[in-house]
Amino acid sequence: MDEVNRMFSGNTVDTTRIWGDHAISVMINALQMAYPGFPKSTVPWRPNALVIAPIQAFQFAFTSSSLVHHPNNAPVILVPEKLTEDLSKEIFRLSPAGKDVEAQTFLIGPVSEIVEHQLKAMGLTTLRIGNARPYETSVSVSEYRLAHSPMSGQGRKNVFLLSGEVYAEGMAAVGYAMHEGLPVLLSKRMEIPHEVQRFLIEHPTLNVFIVGSEASISREVEAQIRAKMKGSVIRISGLSPYEISVNFSYFFDPHTGVGWGRNQPGKGDAFSSVPANDWQLGVISGLFSHLGKHAPLLLIDRNKIPQVVQNYLRYLNPVKKSSQPPYMHAFVFGNFDSISYETQVHLEEQIILQEH
Template structure:
């Protein structure tokens, strides 16, 4: 593969571990139309800067696999997942609600399958992961969520994995089924729940990173209607639900908000557009229930996506479950929208004497340069960089006034 130098970018070329870095990226990003299931070993899976790590593909099947490799090394039983959720990336609504099963009971990723066949890239990852089976869920190793053809079941059987199926008639029915499945395995119904639009993915998708991280499920509504399946799921909370309505009245009306109040306390979390909406969700915290990320200070991880790629957003969801837990934020293909930049500035780390003090911010980015340019990645990296409280840079020696002449032997670390 031809490569060219790219200043400031580090390639993480090992398939499992960060080892042997070079300053290179592909001369041309892989086409988004290339056949799904291409050989990942022929591509650079990770591209990193000092404060960001990019999942370097815009193929959802491959992205889900690279995310899985990043989190579950599967070198021993402790680093293998309990179970895997298998979904169809073309059905974002059912795939989104299925991420509620990532943390519990699976401690495992979401991987993608076509309706009629599991592609090789996913099959190979299932073999590598070799899930141990969820002890809380009768040692189930794979959960199929969706109306897959019989051939998909036969492929799972050929791998000798114990599997389960969750099916539904529509998005609201899938959400209800996932909610019931989780409650059955856990032995109780989570009292808190997120309500999101089934028709507006850009406003609803930020919920995926939270429901993968915590027990609250996602249930669906339309702008002016609560589906019967959602009503049924909410009734199981016996009027005591803590309902967090995600999105502005543009996508979920005030009339629906009022109807939801019959099931418990309703709190709307919203922004004027998808960017501000995702930020509002990342900042929100309910001190009474401890629901919400509450990220309003430095020292955190975030996961950046470009709007318009629901399957990629779902592929990155495990970044909220393991490692540096991350909420989902939207950004632009080539540059950061002003609300996002303002938010990152508000949580930018500052040091007093030395940048070694920390804390540090980091970002996951999902998608190759067809989805997000290197300029956009560099801008994110810069906005996450730790800076001096005094406004000076690293060469300012611990925030000292550049206008003052100081003997180097009096500077920290300079007297040897």
């Protein structure tokens, strides 16, 4: 592995690695790719706000994802109890404009007071949403998202319901929530938390998209939701987190417009890939669902690409009679301890142009 670190750039002709030895360094590199410019971001699409979520708990980051979409254009910043020097410098570089939003930074759940004071000392306004209880916070963020509607109509009429107990099966929905602004509610496997029940009763016409198998959100919970809602209730499931990520990428609902609909061969699709056991990289990858190639997330392992993902990529990448575009692309996140170089090369083999 040391030889690989010395010899290779970490990129291939159709894959780009967003480097970092830990989540914060990967996140900063992703932010600098998405919002380039120094000493401050200079692009017209620079952030309008920032979503600040605690780095230690996936629930708050997942539910915060709906706030990313325009007009907020507010990337999720995962933070520890105190901003590091690198994080402070990056937040300064991003310098969110704060135009037509209630604050330049949205603090989700139990973000520490130390971080809040640091942000204020940088001259940024703050707004707290939620508390230390994840299910209540998922409702608070969802209510805020509905009250301050995203530019996409999808975020006004539809919600995601993900597990608040395990993360792998719901991870693929996070990037789409950033892409279209759908609120993200959380549930327990065997019961709907009281706060979430109340939200659904108060918004009976919403369409609910359950992302995950019955191992993460039970059939009984689904039945309870169907009994409460006038809108549609649709589950996107699979036999594993990998298959769920494939099915989510493939899915499109013509009645609501919800879904990536990446289901036509030869379109030159781009994807992000992270290990199924790393929710932080999953959240970070969502930035590339919000901007740029608008890439869905496909889950893999450090040392292998699951067969269901390989089959999907091969389906989307048929043999072509010419070398003309479009071409496929993949982003991988983290260092070689997150996704090995060999796995990245194997990913390249799945998506490179296949010619007669």
